[in-house]
Structures are given as structure tokens and as C-alpha cells.
Amino acid sequence: KNEVEQSPQNLTAQEGEFITINCSYSVGISALHWLQQHPGGGIVSLFMLSSGKKKHGRLIATINIQEKHSSLHITASHPRDSAVYICAVRRRAQFYFGTGTSLTVIP
Amino acid sequence: EPEVTQTPSHQVTQMGQEVILRCVPISNHLYFYWYRQILGQKVEFLVSFYNNEISEKSEIFDDQFSVERPDGSNFTLKIRSTKLEDSAMYFCASTLSPVSGADYRGEQFFGPGTRLTVL
Numbered sequence: 001k002n003e004v005e006q007s008p009q010n011l012t013a014q015e016g017e018f019i020t021i022n023c024s025y026s027v028g029i030s031a032l033h034w035l036q037q038h039p040g041g042g043i044v045s046l047f048m049l050s051s052g053k054k055k056h057g058r059l060i061a062t063i064n065i066q067e068k069h070s071s072l073h074i075t076a077s078h079p080r081d082s083a084v085y086i087c088a089v090r091r092r093a094q095f096y097f098g099t100g101t102s103l104t105v106i107p
Numbered sequence: 108e109p110e111v112t113q114t115p116s117h118q119v120t121q122m123g124q125e126v127i128l129r130c131v132p133i134s135n136h137l138y139f140y141w142y143r144q145i146l147g148q149k150v151e152f153l154v155s156f157y158n159n160e161i162s163e164k165s166e167i168f169d170d171q172f173s174v175e176r177p178d179g180s181n182f183t184l185k186i187r188s189t190k191l192e193d194s195a196m197y198f199c200a201s202t203l204s205p206v207s208g209a210d211y212r213g214e215q216f217f218g219p220g221t222r223l224t225v226l
Contacts, residue, residue: 043217094165095152
């Protein structure tokens with residue numbers, strides 16, 4: 001049973017394209033996190049959301065608590081955005097992670 | 108820029124042996140976490156730690172696992188008797204404030220990971 005589902009699993013885009021990665025969850029949560037995992041394995045925290053929308057540079061994250069859904073958008077994508085993007089939710093004492101979306105941006 | 112460090116980068120051990128994975132969180136951070144990622148699978152939460160106590164732990168974190176902050180800088184994960192299925196990448200992370208706190212800015216700093224291989 002997956003508490004967190006991400007789509008798509010894999011995504012290939014041309015440089016400059018607008019990208020959307022989706023995350024749905026099935027449990028009540030305190031907060032939702034978006035993480036970026038680089039090809040070498042390192043993980044970087046991008047956002048924490050409990051409501052609304054956040055923007056950081058070319059990245060935008062939104063969450064709809066009623067629909068249990070979040071999206072991560074990348075505007076003007078660049079090859080250096082190629083990575084695995086992971087959605088994670090915190091519920092009470094637990095963190096639940098999605099399986100990640102592998103993004104490849106082609107020059 | 109401050110960073111979380113982990114040692115060793117790769118640990119190979121025999122089944123049944125004890126291993127200690129070490130992490131040095133960012134110096135002014137107060138909350139510490141361990142996660143693991145089995146190859147090809149998703150990241151899994153193990154434990155969080157604050158004020159020298161476990162704050163939260165997952166079902167994975169059974170009696171074989173323990174965490175400790177032996178001094179002011181290190182944060183360790185011990186696996187008492189390793190099993191083949193413990194083979195994974197183990198990530199340490201730290202935050203200044205709790206991830207659930209109202210003043211949390213969202214940034215959890217992750218270490219580069221320790222790849223544990225149990226033979």
C-alpha cells in the first residue's frame with residue numbers, strides 16, 4: 001500500500017519546457033515536502049508546504065489539502081534540472097515517501 | 108556553506124556484524140534524522156532525534172537499531188546485528204527547527220549518504 005503516489009514515474013523534456021510533477025497522498029498530513037535527488041544520490045530539500053503555494057526561483061510548489069494533491073512545477077527547464085524529484089508527507093510520527101519522478105531534460 | 112557530513116561513504120560488513128554509521132550535522136541544528144534507501148526503492152524514514160532523545164521512529168527502526176549523540180557534533184546510527192536486507196544507502200539529515208514546527212522554513216539538510224553493503 002502506497003500512502004504517496006507520484007506521476008509520472010519518468011519524464012523527458014526538451015530544454016525550456018514547462019514541467020509538472022504530481023503527488024497524491026491518501027492520509028491526513030501535517031506537511032508535504034518536495035525533495036530533489038541528484039544522479040549521485042545526494043538529496044536536497046526543495047520545499048515544505050502545509051497550504052497554498054511556494055516559489056523558489058524557477059520552481060513552484062502547490063498543495064490542495066482538500067484534494068490531497070500537490071504539484072511541483074519547473075519553468076524554463078534546463079539540463080541541470082535532471083534529477084529524481086521526491087514527494088514526502090509527514091503524518092503524526094511518520095514520514096512517507098513517494099517513489100520519485102525521474103526527470104531528464106534534453107538540451 | 109555549512110553541510111552535513113557522513114562517514115564512511117561506503118561500508119561493507121558481514122551478516123551478523125555490528126556497524127556504526129556516523130554523521131556530523133550542521134553545527135547549530137537541533138533536530139536530526141536518519142533515512143534509508145534500498146537500491147532502486149523509495150526513501151524510508153527511520154528515526155528523528157532531539158534533545159538526546161528519539162522523537163519519532165518508524166516500524167523499520169526495531170531493537171536492532173539505535174541512535175546516539177555521543178558528543179556535541181556526532182550523530183550515530185548503530186545496527187547491532189546486520190542482516191542482508193539492511194543493505195541500503197543511509198542518509199542523515201538535520202534541521203534547525205522541527206519539521207512540524209510553525210517556524211520551520213522547509214529546509215532539511217541531507218548528508219551525502221553511507222552505502223552499507225551486508226554480505
